[in-house]
Amino acid sequence: MSGLVIVGADGSASSLGAVEAAAREARWRDAGLRIVHAFHWPVARMPLWQALPMPAEGEIRKMSEGLLAEAVERARTVAPSVDVTDAVVVGEPVTVLEAQSRAAELVVVGSRGMGGFVGLLVGSTAVHLAAHGRCPVLVVRDRSESTGPIVLAVDGSQAGAAAVDFAFAEAALRGVGLVALHAWTTWNAPMPPPQDPVEPYASGPGMLAQAEERLLAEALAGHRERYPDVPVELRVTRGGTREALIEASGTAPLLVVGARGRGGFAGLLLGSVSQAVLHHAHCPVAVVHQPGAR
The missing domain is CATH 3.40.50.620 (HUPs)
Incomplete structure (x- = not known):
């Protein structure tokens, strides 16, 4: 033990x-x-x-x-x-x-x-x-257990890395798959490096979407090798994070989120996304803090 x-x-x-x-x-x-x-x-x-x-x-x-x-x-x-x-x-x-x-x-x-x-x-x-x-x-939550994959909220922040660790380990313990979900909008997506010195803030077609896909892949780097028996689906969606996670929780046995993400205000122990899914997710929710964040 x-x-x-x-x-x-x-x-x-x-x-x-x-x-x-x-x-x-x-x-x-x-x-x-x-x-x-x-x-x-x-x-x-x-x-x-x-x-x-x-x-x-x-x-x-x-x-x-x-x-x-x-x-x-x-x-x-x-x-x-x-x-x-x-x-x-x-x-x-x-x-x-x-x-x-x-x-x-x-x-x-x-x-x-x-x-x-x-x-x-x-x-x-x-x-x-x-x-x-x-x-x-x-x-x-008071609901029957689902046999679907665990849903993991990924925002690419350092604070969310502990949630990624937890979700992979939990999926391995349960013997289920994992859906790594990253939702983005033009408001919460990090600005890609400028490509044009004349228009430094202009993005070419699809550049933001490609940057968000890279962000998700980088956030999971190394975990798929450490947990080869855990099937992983990468899901990048354009839209509100809260809405995407709540919808995905409808068929999940567990939703895993970090306590705070990259949009959080300094000093808050629980971010707005974490609070939203606690109140509205359809399945159990695991909230994971970054070690030493206190």
Whole structure:
């Protein structure tokens, strides 16, 4: 066994789906699985004489242990060979899971938990961890598993290189193919070197498209040789990145994105494309940070 997969459990159907996904990830990686439940004492913003009676700590721990037992049973049903441990930790779920991510190779959460507002596609815990997690974060959606290829968002930035590494390794673990998708417009495409000293910003027919195709090929350089058993489709499309990725996610088992791309504002931990696919993708989303980016 080498490594550890962490999954957050709160008793919701979404979190139980995340537990199953985390168990599969641990099995593929030959890693251990730790199921974590975090609880915190609610703050009563009312006069003491109007405060409602609060359950005792022992009662809360008993409920926590009960939902963890259900989660552990679910994980062992999916992956009987995986070493499963569990922990009840006092604290805000986002804080607890962020701290747990420091010792993990992957953190898995459901797209929505017990505290989610009706109508929200992704809960605050998932968004926070995608931005602040110290390892790749997998946000699981409530949908049946697809057997199609993983979709990888490629923008050619240095920040996105870690996502490329993750996607190839994940495809190899799952035994599926990979679609490397790069979407571009004249607004986000880097300016090619000038060809005409008189009109330095003029591009010949097809030059931008050719430059974007080269960008995609260069971003994958070396990976196809390292993972010869992973079938790879290179897909370059002209159009909005968000729209292209969301559409491609409809038949994918997983969408992999970098936390920030080449269009991100300095200081943002989660870019606009990553946020968009977290909220609107049709499949689970893995958000991968560049090592040392913090």
